[in-house]
Structure formats: structure tokens, C-alpha cells
Amino acid sequence: MADAPGTNSMRAALVGIDFGAGDFSASLEELSLLARSAGADPITTITAKRSSPDAAYFIGSGKADEIKMACKVDGIDLVIFNHALSPAQQRNLERRLEVGVVDRTSLILDIFAQRAQSHEGKLQVELAQLQHLATRLIRGWTHLERQKGGIGLRGPGETQLETDRRLIGERVKQLRARLTKLRKQHETQRRARGRNQTFSVSLVGYTNAGKSTLFNTLTKAGVYVANQLFATLDTTSRRLYLGDEVGSIVISDTVGFVRELPHQLVAAFRATLEETIHADLLLHVVDGNSPVRMEQIEQVNEVLREIGADHIPQILVWNKIDAAGLEPGVERDEYDKISRVFISAHSGAGLDLLRDAVVEAAKAGPGARRSNEVQDELEAGFYDEEPPVDGSVGSPDNNMTTTTHDGPH
Ligand SMILES: Nc1nc2c(ncn2[C@@H]2O[C@H](COP(=O)(O)OP(=O)(O)OP(=O)(O)O)[C@@H](O)[C@H]2O)c(=O)[nH]1
Numbered sequence: 001m002a003d004a005p006g007t008n009s010m011r012a013a014l015v016g017i018d019f020g021a022g023d024f025s026a027s028l029e030e031l032s033l034l035a036r037s038a039g040a041d042p043i044t045t046i047t048a049k050r051s052s053p054d055a056a057y058f059i060g061s062g063k064a065d066e067i068k069m070a071c072k073v074d075g076i077d078l079v080i081f082n083h084a085l086s087p088a089q090q091r092n093l094e095r096r097l098e099v100g101v102v103d104r105t106s107l108i109l110d111i112f113a114q115r116a117q118s119h120e121g122k123l124q125v126e127l128a129q130l131q132h133l134a135t136r137l138i139r140g141w142t143h144l145e146r147q148k149g150g151i152g153l154r155g156p157g158e159t160q161l162e163t164d165r166r167l168i169g170e171r172v173k174q175l176r177a178r179l180t181k182l183r184k185q186h187e188t189q190r191r192a193r194g195r196n197q198t199f200s201v202s203l204v205g206y207t208n209a210g211k212s213t214l215f216n217t218l219t220k221a222g223v224y225v226a227n228q229l230f231a232t233l234d235t236t237s238r239r240l241y242l243g244d245e246v247g248s249i250v251i252s253d254t255v256g257f258v259r260e261l262p263h264q265l266v267a268a269f270r271a272t273l274e275e276t277i278h279a280d281l282l283l284h285v286v287d288g289n290s291p292v293r294m295e296q297i298e299q300v301n302e303v304l305r306e307i308g309a310d311h312i313p314q315i316l317v318w319n320k321i322d323a324a325g326l327e328p329g330v331e332r333d334e335y336d337k338i339s340r341v342f343i344s345a346h347s348g349a350g351l352d353l354l355r356d357a358v359v360e361a362a363k364a365g366p367g368a369r370r371s372n373e374v375q376d377e378l379e380a381g382f383y384d385e386e387p388p389v390d391g392s393v394g395s396p397d398n399n400m401t402t403t404t405h406d407g408p409h
């Protein structure tokens with residue numbers, strides 16, 4: 001695993017309450033992966049069954065004492081709850097347990113803060129963090145002084161502790177204005193692309209499904225791949241040449257989806273997913289080797305509904321067939337349209353089928369380009385002069401413009 005927690009990472013205890021809904025153990029496993037992705041080391045897991053959360057502590061006071069004991073025995077720095085805690089619950093727990101307590105939302109925000117790369121991504125994370133912080137500020141922060149910092153307090157958290165809500169409000173306003181400006185720039189770029197009628201494809205899917213691996217194999221772009229959650233936080237786009245019939249398309253890698261994505265983040269990352277909303281085709285990448293893949297597919301489709309992208313044609317890309325012991329292949333629906341392609345982004349098995357599937361969809365789609373036009377433009381160097389398609393014009397992180405010609409020239 002890339003950057004696995006080292007000996008200096010925080011020692012964490014995971015706490016999950018089973019309310020009898022969903023796949024409890026899968027959700028705890030995911031929390032463990034989230035904790036590792038944030039740089040913590042999950043040492044122990046404490047679970048309980050309840051019918052509803054306790055108002056003061058979320059868990060019962062007996063359970064709280066059990067956790068406190070476990071923290072002492074295992075030298076725990078941080079307790080991570082697999083739930084959303086109210087500010088009061090978090091504060092009560094920190095007082096009682098005498099260690100830092102974060103909930104699922106703070107953990108995800110922290111990972112996003114560590115990973116955001118582009119100017120826009122960073123602004124969006126800061127906005128989400130401030131909004132989360134604002135809900136907690138009313139009660140004061142003094143109880144946190146004992147906490148060792150780090151997870152849940154990174155980014156604006158540390159410096160904003162003493163500031164009041166008015167300052168936060170001003171910063172939020174500023175961030176919103178900057179983001180609006182960036183969004184307008186993106187809109188302009190998209191319209192330029194729309195005029196070109198370039199067929200655009202977005203890779204979407206649950207975090208860790210293999211989107212970036214697939215993106216890299218298809219475009220040879222060198223995007224960060226890791227067995228972590230949210231390895232990718234910014235949308236990256238490339239041109240991809242798909243042969244004479246279809247010509248060039250634009251393909252985008254996107255942030256991974258996750259269940260119970262904090263609603264601040266759904267809102268904040270809408271712009272990051274804007275590529276997705278405007279795509280002509282979604283390649284929905286699935287970890288075909290995950291025991292909870294069906295649930296993950298549902299979660300992804302739910303987020304797609306939330307961002308208004310559920311009307312876009314979608315092909316399921318059943319990835320990791322090498323690990324799942326499956327063969328490459330294609331499935332079609334009752335109208336003979338391709339519904340699912342079985343591939344391995346690692347071994348490359350089935351990638352030819354996937355390319356054919358995209359070509360078929362592009363030919364059927366309204367935005368499909370005629371090959372002779374694209375070829376002429378390619379030869380005239382047209383694409384080299386285009387603004388970057390990853391939307392980072394004017395940002396200091398604008399270093400990602402390439403044109404990928406994988407086909408015959
Ligand atoms: N066995 C196997 N592993 C794969 C395959 N494709 C990707 N992986 C692994 O799955 C893990 C996640 O891959 P990524 O490409 O980072 O996944 P992602 O969907 O981009 O994840 P996020 O950016 O976090 O949303 C990595 O450890 C990859 O090496 C595959 O075809 N077979």
C-alpha cells in the first residue's frame with residue numbers, strides 16, 4: 001500500500017454502533033480503510049448494538065467507559081466514530097474519554113484536505129471544512145486543547161480555532177465568490193468543447209474501484225493510483241484517439257463516491273463532478289472483486305441522481321476480473337445496447353472490448369465526431385493549442401495538458 005501509516009501515525013480506536021440496518025461489517029471495514037487513508041493506524045475496534053443513539057454520548061455510558069479503558073490499555077490517541085456526531089456529543093465524548101474524537105464526516109473532510117491538488121479542489125475543501133466548523137463553533141473549542149492535533153483539525157481547523165463566526169463568515173463569502181468565478185471559466189471551456197462536439201466520457205464509481213488505473217492504462221497519463229480511499233480528488237481530463245471512425249474523445253477521471261458522503265461535500269464537490277454532469281457517456285467502474293459491489297453500485301447511482309447525472313447513458317465496467325477469476329466479455333441489454341464490459345485495468349484484459357464499447361456509444365451518441373474532421377484537426381495541431389481540458393486555466397496548478405493519440409496517425 002502506498003503511504004501506509006508508519007510508526008509515527010496516530011493510534012486510533014474505531015467505534016461502530018450496529019443499528020440493524022445495512023451491512024455492518026462492510027461499513028466498519030470501510031471505516032478502517034478511511035482511517036488508514038487519513039494516516040491513522042486502526043489498533044482496535046469497539047462495537048455495540050443499539051436501537052437509537054444516546055442524546056449525550058451517542059453510545060451508552062457503560063460503553064463509553066469500556067472505550068476509555070481500551071484507550072488507556074492500547075495507548076489510543078484518537079477515537080473515530082463510524083457515524084455523524086452532533087457537536088455536543090463530540091464534546092461530551094472528548095471530555096469523558098480524554099482523547100480526541102472525530103466522526104465520519106470530519107475524517108472524510110480530513111482526507112479531502114490532505115489530497116486536494118488543484119486550486120479549485122483546495123478552495124472547495126476549505127469551504128466544506130469551514131461550514132462544518134461553523135456548526136461546532138458555538139460551543140467553544142477550549143476542550144480541544146488537549147487533543148494532539150492532526151486528524152479533524154488539519155487545514156483551517158488549526159488556525160481558525162480562536163477566530164469567531166464573523167471571520168469564518170467572511171472567508172466563506174470570499175471562497176464562494178472565487179469558486180463562482182472558477183465555475184464560470186469552466187463553463188466557458190465546456191461551451192468551447194461543446195461547439196467542437198467532442199464526445200466526452202467520465203469515469204465514475206465507488207472509491208478504490210480502479211478508475212485512475214483504468215484512466216492511466218487508457219491514456220497513459222500517470223495519475224496517482226493507490227489502494228486508499230479518495231486517491232483522486234480532482235477531475236483530470238485527456239483527449240483520447242479512438243481510431244478513424246470516431247476520432248478523438250475527451251475522457252475524465254473523477255473523485256470516487258462513498259456511502260454517506262457528508263452533504264457539505266456533495267455540495268462542495270458538485271463542481272468537481274461538473275464534468276460528470278455534462279458527459280455524453282458514463283463509464284461506471286465497479287470493483288468486481290468486492291463483496292459489497294452491488295451496494296456500491298447503488299450508492300454511486302444515488303449520488304449520480306443527487307447531482308443530476310442519472311439521465312446520462314451508462315456502461316458498467318466490471319473491473320478487477322483478474323482478482324475475481326472472471327473472463328473478459330461484453331453483455332448487452334434487450335435493445336442490444338452494451339450494458340456491461342468485463343475488464344482488468346491491471347492486466348489489460350478486455351480493454352479492447354471497452355474501447356469498442358465506447359466507440360459504439362460514441363457513434364450512437366449525438367456528440368460523435370466525424371473522423372475526417374478530427375483527423376484534419378489533429379494534423380493541424382489544433383488540440384495542442386486548446387485550453388487545458390482539466391479546467392485549471394489561470395490556476396497555479398495548471399500543468400496537466402497533454403494530447404493522447406493512441407490510434408494510428
Ligand atoms: N487486481 C486488480 N487490482 C486493481 C485493478 N485495477 C485497479 N486495481 C487496484 O485497485 C486499487 C485502487 O485503484 P485506483 O485506480 O486508485 O482506484 P480509484 O477508483 O481511482 O480510487 P479513488 O481515486 O480513491 O476513487 C489500487 O490498489 C489498484 O492497483 C485490476 O484490474 N485488478
Ligand SMILES: [Mg+2]
Pocket residue numbers: 211212213224225230231232254256
Ligand atoms: Mg482515483
